[in-house]
Amino acid sequence: MWQACASYPDPAVRILHPSFERYRVLLAGVERLATGFRWAEGPVWFGDGRYLLFSDIPNNRIMKWEEETGTTTVFRKPSDYANGHTRDRQGRLVSCEHGTRRVTRTEYDGSITVLAERFEGKRLNSPNDVVVKSDGSIWFSDPAFGLNDYEGFRAQPELPTHLYRIDGATGELTVAARDIASPNGLAFSPDESLLYVVQSRGTPYRNIVAFDVIDGGRALANPRVLIDCGPGGTPDGIRCDEDGNLWCGWGMGPEMDGVMVYSPQGLAIGHIRLPERCANLCFGGPRRNRLFMAGSQSLYALYVNTRGA
Numbered sequence: 001m002w003q004a005c006a007s008y009p010d011p012a013v014r015i016l017h018p019s020f021e022r023y024r025v026l027l028a029g030v031e032r033l034a035t036g037f038r039w040a041e042g043p044v045w046f047g048d049g050r051y052l053l054f055s056d057i058p059n060n061r062i063m064k065w066e067e068e069t070g071t072t073t074v075f076r077k078p079s080d081y082a083n084g085h086t087r088d089r090q091g092r093l094v095s096c097e098h099g100t101r102r103v104t105r106t107e108y109d110g111s112i113t114v115l116a117e118r119f120e121g122k123r124l125n126s127p128n129d130v131v132v133k134s135d136g137s138i139w140f141s142d143p144a145f146g147l148n149d150y151e152g153f154r155a156q157p158e159l160p161t162h163l164y165r166i167d168g169a170t171g172e173l174t175v176a177a178r179d180i181a182s183p184n185g186l187a188f189s190p191d192e193s194l195l196y197v198v199q200s201r202g203t204p205y206r207n208i209v210a211f212d213v214i215d216g217g218r219a220l221a222n223p224r225v226l227i228d229c230g231p232g233g234t235p236d237g238i239r240c241d242e243d244g245n246l247w248c249g250w251g252m253g254p255e256m257d258g259v260m261v262y263s264p265q266g267l268a269i270g271h272i273r274l275p276e277r278c279a280n281l282c283f284g285g286p287r288r289n290r291l292f293m294a295g296s297q298s299l300y301a302l303y304v305n306t307r308g309a
Contacts, residue, residue: 002275002298005029007288012258012273013302020261020270023245028303030272031294033065034072039151040294042129042237044085044093046283052284054294055082057098057151065299067285076286080104081152084185084237084280089136089168096127098146099153103127103138103166115166116140116173122158126151129237129280133192135217136168139176141183142201163197165218170289177211179222185237189211189244189264190309195220196246198235206228208238208246208262226266232256237294240309243260245269247291251277259293268286274300283308 005012015021038058048065052286053075062082073130076082081099088094093106094115098169101124102117115138117124126146131139143209144163146152163177163186178185181201188195194210202209208227211220214280227246231237233256236249244264250259252270261270272278276296284292288307 002032002035004031010302013294014271014273016271017263017267017269019263019267023241023261023270023304025224025304026304030274030300030302033070033301034063034130035298037063037297037299038070039280040097040299042082042084043280043282043284043292043294043299044087045292046087046091046287048091050286052282052292052299053085053093054280054292054299055079055085057081057083057146060099062095063299064097065194080233081146083127083146083151083253084140086130086132086219088132089134090136094130094132095139096130096140098126098151100242101126101146101152101155103130103140103222112232115171116164116290117177119159119162119164119173125159126155128183131186131188133168133188133217138168139186139187139195139215139306140164141197143182143184145182145184145200163200163220165219166277177223179195179223180209185235185249187240187246188309189240190242194219196226196240198238199249202229202250206229208235208248208266217293221287233262234277241283241304241306241309243306244309245306247281249278249280249293259291269288273303 037056043054061077063190080097165176184198258274259272
């Protein structure tokens with residue numbers, strides 16, 4: 001049961017290490033902005049319009065929350081069971097779609113451009129999450145989680161669960177990393193020297209892997225487990241702040257649901273407790289200091305004392 005904090009500081013914002021104290025705003029609490037969804041995912045902030053888009057995957061729609069009015073409306077339906085979103089360097093919406101098993105871009109006039117749907121003649125599985133690098137390249141994960149009749153359409157995967165890169169200049173699709181057990185959320189470090197990837201079928205537990213970005217930003221090397229999530233730990237979407245900390249959507253269970261925050265060295269420093277699992281998150285607001293969290297059935301927000309990278 002959701003209850004807003006009655007006084008500050010909000011006990012839902014938990015300090016696990018003293019280094020997290022500076023990121024907590026004492027006079028800010030967790031807010032529930034909207035609820036009534038089936039599986040909220042993929043939030044992306046549009047500062048030029050002062051609104052947030054996020055997916056409601058099983059309902060096959062993209063929702064729009066407006067900062068000025070606090071209202072939530074349907075932005076696109078059907079959405080082809082869209083999951084993760086981001087914006088490219090020109091501000092256009094880039095989306096991962098389960099239903100069509102592709103990555104698309106929404107043009108300024110609203111038309112849809114397909115960026116990737118096949119690799120070596122075979123259909124992608126179910127593109128899940130996506131980030132854009134400063135050189136315009138698009139990186140996305142492709143697990144098989146959406147090949148069912150709840151979040152897409154039932155089908156058998158045709159490809160291994162790779163991590164892909166779309167070249168920003170040529171549009172060429174290449175495999176950035178092959179040895180990932182169901183890649184999920186991903187994020188670049190602030191200087192783009194590292195790429196963090198959630199490995200949802202990691203052994204023995206889910207984990208977050210760090211890669212070195214090499215070859216002028218075109219390839220990955222030296223994968224290593226930065227965060228071993230332990231039994232029950234369920235990271236999903238991830239984002240970096242300006243100091244390189246990792247903010248991770250997390251579950252499952254009352255003691256774990258919400259957002260876990262890790263230092264660049266992989267130390268757990270903070271936990272934002274929510275009454276439901278957080279699937280994905282992003283920084284937004286005019287100063288990029290508001291954390292938007294897509295929970296199982298709701299959208300939450302919290303002002304923090306840092307900015308998104």
